[in-house]
Amino acid sequence: MLAPSFIVFGDDWGAHPSSVQHLFRRIARDHRTLWVNTVGLRPPRLDARDAARVVRKLRAIVRPPPATASTTSGSDGLDLHVAAPPMVPWMRPSALRALNRASVRAVVGRAAERLGLRDPVVVTTVPNGVDGRGLAGSRSLVYYCVDDFAAWPGIDRIAAESLERELLACCDGVLATSARLAETRKPARGTVTLLPHGVDVAHFAKARDAATVPWSGVRRGRPVLGYLGLVDARLDVPLLAAVARARPEWDLVFVGPTDVAPDPRLTGSNVRFVPAVPYARLPEVLAAFDVALLPYERNELTRSINPLKLREYLASGVPVVATPLPEVLRYAPEVGLGDTTESFVAAVEAALAGPRDRRDARAELLHGESWDDRAETFLARCREVLEGASR
DSSP states (O other): OOOOOOOEEEETTTOOOOOOOOOOHTTTSSSSSEEEEEOSSSSSSSSHHHHHHHHHHHHHHHHHOOOHHHHHHHHHHHOEEOOOOOOOOOOSSSSHHHHHHHHHHHHHHHHHHHHTOOEEEEEEGGGGGGGTGGGGGGEEEEEEOOSSSGSSSOOHHHHHHHHHHHHHHHSEEESSSSSSHHHHHOOOOHHHSEOOBBOOHHHHHGGGHHHHOOOTOOOSSSEEEESSSOOOOOOOOOHHHHHHHHHHTTTEEEEEBSSSSOOOOSTTTTTTEOOOOOOGGGHHHHHHHTTTEOOOOOSTTTTTOOEEEHHHHHEEEOOOOEEOHHHHHHHTTTTEEEEHHHHHHHHHHHHHSOOOOOHHHHHHHTTTTTTHHHHHHHHHHHHHHHHOOOO
């Protein structure tokens, strides 16, 4: 049985608990991993948020984070090492792409040599990770596809589509987190594996433990409709604003970082924004919710997503109301659905009137969907790709 090492192109390690970070917090217990912090495909805006992000990137380049020794279990160390190659946040013109590629291959190549990596599996969660193919003698490139990047607002769509075409032409396999991504991201060789997000059931079940104290500042004596996660362009703002007006006795609380400034339509005494909360304390936030919301618009981007937070909501036992996205529908009727003001309000009213805790019923929906299960499948697929390359 092969025990591969990995070079992973993803978001900044430790910045937020993304799907690929959950996977490699498990895989890197037994497999040496070189994690590469990459830049996104959205050119920076001229605002304070993007300026802060650029500063963080520059700091990471000057002082890369050390190899981590922490794990979710708190006892086993991770053989995971972080590289932060200098990269400019633009992929066009071609000279900038070539500059980024040269930087990545020089910095990551030296790090791989120091770590003694030989024929690692290169995994990328972003199209520009295609520049890592062949590093450290690698013959295996896997695309872990979690989003339709070209559909994201503000993305350089031309660059994203071009890079993804190049990636699909040369990768050895795709693991996709939604059925639509699996249907539309087929590699020129190799196969596509549908691998939805996982969930830490035991962690989020703490939301309904009597010992868990609800996060302070969320509740104030009336029903809380809570959203947990990144506040960005996916939210159905007109729907949320209409719900807030229709039910002024409900509080709509958004807990998490903001990718854009809060929409001015989401104002009023019953709409509040709370800063991001550490992952370890998310059950306390969910304990303060009466209903957890997943209110995304239905468009080209959201048709392809499989929301990570949906499984976290379900594991918490908190009633869930969502707009009817393709990957949400298979969890009905445990998830209330609505895409108009009237149907969404009715779904929330039903959730408020129903049982407060359905962890047992939802545990069956989440059977086999733990992060340990997902990491085992991910690793098995990577071994198959590596064995095929060896043959």
